[in-house]
Structure formats: structure tokens, C-alpha cells
Amino acid sequence: MSDQVDQLRRELVDAHRSEGRDPTRKARGLAELMDAADRAPVAAPSRKPMRLIVGGLVLLGAVGLIALSTSRTKKAPPPPSDVAPPPVVVAEPPKPPTEPATPKIEAPPAPVEVVAEPVKPSEPAPPTVRRPVPIVRDDPDTLAKELALVDRARSQRTDAPAAALQTLAEYDAQFPKGALTQEASLVRIEALLALGRRAEAETLARTLIAKDRGGLLKKRVEALLAR
């Protein structure tokens, strides 16, 4: 009985592993992901939202203060002599405080300038709002074709490695700067190894590792060569 159980369990595992995702949906998913990657902040993605929030709060605060001060200036325009001192205090850096006469004459605009000081922190906000968005987008159809070729090569790499290399040559010809070139190279290494062309596989592996600035592929390539 236990043999039968083992046998059936193996068959069920195989049935599970042979289940594949609909290629069209998979390609569409990749295209959407690449699109999202284009739109996402390029560097330090986890900090950007926080910066936006802080920038937004500062901006809101500044706007609030401006609104408050303008309403105050509208309500109390008569006592310019009392209002005058604050600008003198804040105006310390630009001008010496020995000229109270000029601010008194231009009393109404002066408070606005005082409030404008705290607005300065929000100056870095525009860069966060005007984030440069890359113009070039991956065409979903192109990605789908890329993915189909790489998937085909992947499925051929062990049983029909020569055919896999042909498929990859087709991929290279069609997409010399494709989004999946790294993945295609990895499949090529596997196909070359399956054909016993180890020297070529190792040369390609070295090139791939050298090109990989992040060093993320090294482990995978080494694992392939170690087989």
C-alpha cells in the first residue's frame, strides 16, 4: 500500500509541477510590471514616500501660515508701527535693524514676507513633485514576444539544447537590447552545458558576471557551472 501511496504522491507532484500559467497573462503581467518599474522612483524607493509626505506637510503648513497671516493683515492694517518690529527681527540676515522707517512705510506687504521665510523649507518640494518620468516604455507586445522566446528556450534547454540555442539566437537577433537579455544568457549557459560545450559556457559566464555590476547573477551562474 505504501508503494502505491508513494507512486500516487509522485504523480500528483508531477501534475502540480506541469501546471503552467497562461502565457498571455504572464506576458501581460510582465509588461505591467515593467511599466510600473518605469513609473516608480528610481533611487531609494522606500524613502521617497516619506519625503513626499514631509514635503507635503511643510507645504501645507506654509500655505496655512500664509493664509493666517494674510487674514491677520487684512483684519489689522491700522497698527503698522506694532507690526513693523517682527519684520525687523526676521530681517536680521539681509539688512541691519537700524532702518525701521522703510518697513513702516510698506507695512502691509512686510508681514507676508515674514511668513514667507518658513516657506523656504518647502523649496525642495518641487523636485519631488516634478519627478522625471522616463519617456520610453516597454511595449507589452514586444515583452510578450521576448518572454515567449525565452520561455521556449528554457523549456528546450535540457531536452533539446541545440534547439534552445537556435531560439536564443532568434531572441538575440530580434531583441539585441531586450529586457530579458540576462535571463536569455543564463538559459544559453545551461544549453551549452547540456551540449557539453563547457568552455563556451564558462566564457559566457565570465562575460555575464563581468557585466553584472550589482553582482547578483554571480551566484546563479556559479550554481549552473557547478552542476
Add this chain to the structure above:
Amino acid sequence: MKGTSSAVAVVPEASAPPQTRKQRLAALYTEHSDGVWRLLRRLGNDAARADDVCQQVFLVAMDRLDDILPGKERAFLAGAAIRISRKQFGLGQREAWAAEALDVSDPRLGPDEVTELRRKRALLERLLSKLSEDLRVAFVLHELEGYTQREIGELLQIPDGTAASRLRRARESFDALLAQHLEERAQ
């Protein structure tokens, strides 16, 4: 004059990270999306829902790409898949599994093989649905997707001993269900 070549070399350096990042994401997707999707299917999601959750998993991976250590990609994605699936739908949507027609779209298979494959997948769905959630997750990860005990402990954030006992119980329970199925079929 030769200095220009080094100057040229600097320019791609500056623009390299985004491209590398995108390429890594694409590589992650092409290599692991099928596995993540299958895992989601066996956790009780129908095909369409598995597609949705799978996409969310990779969006999470995109946001946290810098945190994913080389060699830990698969575990990261599986952990995210389990969490998102559990959070959004729970893992107990079992009735839908067996009822759903299981797609077998491999053109190399003949009609008899397709029928047989469908039957086996339906049986697998039915048996998995009888396991408790913890055991089902452990069984799917280890027996079907080939995760090691250590990987399962890490991604489920449970001690190694707990992972080991959970795997053992999952295997025993599944085998008991298989034996019961064989007995019923023999009668």
C-alpha cells in the same frame, strides 16, 4: 584623446542602476512567476485570483528589490505570496478549487493525457483542501515546490523545529488521505 574612452565609460555607470534594477526585476519575474503562481493556486486561489495576487507579489518585490538578497529571491516571493493571499482572501476558499475546471493547455498532450492530468490535479486540490491551513502551506512549499525545511522556517518565521514537525505532520496527513483515496477507489 584616449581619455574620452574613460569618460564615455563613466556615463553608463551613472545611468546603469535603473536599467540593472529593471533587468533584475524582469529576470525575477521570468524565473519565478510560474512558481509563485502555482503556489498561489495550491493555496486556494483560482487562476484569475492567482494572477492578481502574483502581480501584487511582484509589485512588492519591485518596491523592495534592494532588500532581496541574492539567492533568497524565491523565499522572499513565496513569503509575500502567502501573506498577501492570506490577508486578502484567506486560505480557506476550498470549495472553489475542486469546482473550477483546471486548464491543461499543453499542445503536446493528447486528449487522454489531458484528461488524466486534469483528474490528478483535481485530486490534488481535493486532498489539499482537507489539510489544515498550516499543514497545507508546509506541504505545498516542501513537497510540491521543493523548499527546504530551513527556507520554510525562514519564510514562515517559525523555528526550525516547528517547521520540521509541521512538515512531518503534513506528509503523514497527506499520505493518510492518499491511502484512504486508494482504498475507496479499490472498493
